[in-house]
Amino acid sequence: MERNESKTYDVIDVCLLAGKIMLMCGAETYRVEDTMMRMAAAYGMEHSHSFVMPTGIIFSIDGKDPTKLVRVTERSTDLSKVTKVNSISRQITAGSISVQEAYQQLKAVDEKKEMYAGWIQTTAAAISSGCFLIMFQGQWQDFFSAVLAGGFGFICFLYMSKLLQLKFFAEFSAAFVIGIISLLLVYVGLGNQIDKIIIGSVMPLVPGLLITNAVRDLLAGHLISCLSKGAEAFLTAFAIGAGIALAIGFAI
Amino acid sequence: MLQQLFTSFIAAAAFGIIFNAPKQSLWKCGVIGSIGWGVYYYLYYFQELNIIGATFIASFMIAVISQFFAKWYKTPMIIFSVAGIIPLVPGGLSYDAMRKFVENDYNQATQLAAKVFMISGAIAMGLVLAEVINQVVKQSTIQRYKQNVGD
Numbered sequence: 001m002e003r004n005e006s007k008t009y010d011v012i013d014v015c016l017l018a019g020k021i022m023l024m025c026g027a028e029t030y031r032v033e034d035t036m037m038r039m040a041a042a043y044g045m046e047h048s049h050s051f052v053m054p055t056g057i058i059f060s061i062d063g064k065d066p067t068k069l070v071r072v073t074e075r076s077t078d079l080s081k082v083t084k085v086n087s088i089s090r091q092i093t094a095g096s097i098s099v100q101e102a103y104q105q106l107k108a109v110d111e112k113k114e115m116y117a118g119w120i121q122t123t124a125a126a127i128s129s130g131c132f133l134i135m136f137q138g139q140w141q142d143f144f145s146a147v148l149a150g151g152f153g154f155i156c157f158l159y160m161s162k163l164l165q166l167k168f169f170a171e172f173s174a175a176f177v178i179g180i181i182s183l184l185l186v187y188v189g190l191g192n193q194i195d196k197i198i199i200g201s202v203m204p205l206v207p208g209l210l211i212t213n214a215v216r217d218l219l220a221g222h223l224i225s226c227l228s229k230g231a232e233a234f235l236t237a238f239a240i241g242a243g244i245a246l247a248i249g250f251a252i
Numbered sequence: 253m254l255q256q257l258f259t260s261f262i263a264a265a266a267f268g269i270i271f272n273a274p275k276q277s278l279w280k281c282g283v284i285g286s287i288g289w290g291v292y293y294y295l296y297y298f299q300e301l302n303i304i305g306a307t308f309i310a311s312f313m314i315a316v317i318s319q320f321f322a323k324w325y326k327t328p329m330i331i332f333s334v335a336g337i338i339p340l341v342p343g344g345l346s347y348d349a350m351r352k353f354v355e356n357d358y359n360q361a362t363q364l365a366a367k368v369f370m371i372s373g374a375i376a377m378g379l380v381l382a383e384v385i386n387q388v389v390k391q392s393t394i395q396r397y398k399q400n401v402g403d
Contacts, residue, residue: 212333219380
């Protein structure tokens, strides 16, 4: 009996850890719930209930004692962790690893920081800014200005989001920097079309993941998650717009 | 057209890096981004389709291909769809809307904002339709399987 109970605890811990990692790294809410319930079912807990919101997870196994709550405060985007947890959960449902092994593997995934280095991310953002400029019918001679503005904007975004715990200020300041740099470049004569340069450089900040997640959560019937993620996306977009507007406001 | 396909490939793959997608799936992000943007570009600039229709079809294509890739490579679909969707987001129009607001031209600004809203809706509906088709296909295969097994 005692052994049984401790097993329940272990299973709950494993499920919660997996759910927490997925939620923190930007997986859809319905996928988190689905994964947790599948994992519990694979360990013989057929009737489990998980309730996931963008800010926390409540998980309980039917008829058993503990119901646990995990609070998720930080949310970032790390799709490689989502993929790894997904493959671990596949192994669990296939029955090929035990509870302890799963817990250790998940713990390893949780602790490992495998982000691309900051300069690689910045370079990627800068180059994508230039590419977006071309995609939005800009001229090739503005390519370099967009790369510069996008790169500096993204550096500002990375730095600000590390420095401050405020949610929307990083986007706001990054957009502001982009606006100022583009205005300067056009003023100096390096850039031609100020509109295209700004649009291209702002694109790396766009909350694309939130938008797609909000829609997919809505389809799965998670109205609360959809609304809160939609609000987050809207506020992020608004912060970007406000930053640009402020920069242009100085110029007019 | 070729330079559009090329730039959209690079842009989508770069977005994969920003979202920290696994290394081996970066080129797939690029392919999906490039296909989605190619469809959009072709419909909007060559067929002169309405921008909402073009966005809708492109996002539908992206979602379908992402689902296919997700099944094929056994990875979550989100990795592929995100990078593809980004170029379709009406960044230019919302920038224009914002700019008109700053210039106190509220009539123009609200018109543009409404258009932005419609385009975002078109992206969402494209994703929705692809999901519906996915579910229908899944249901029918399950039923066929059950009939074959005989219970």
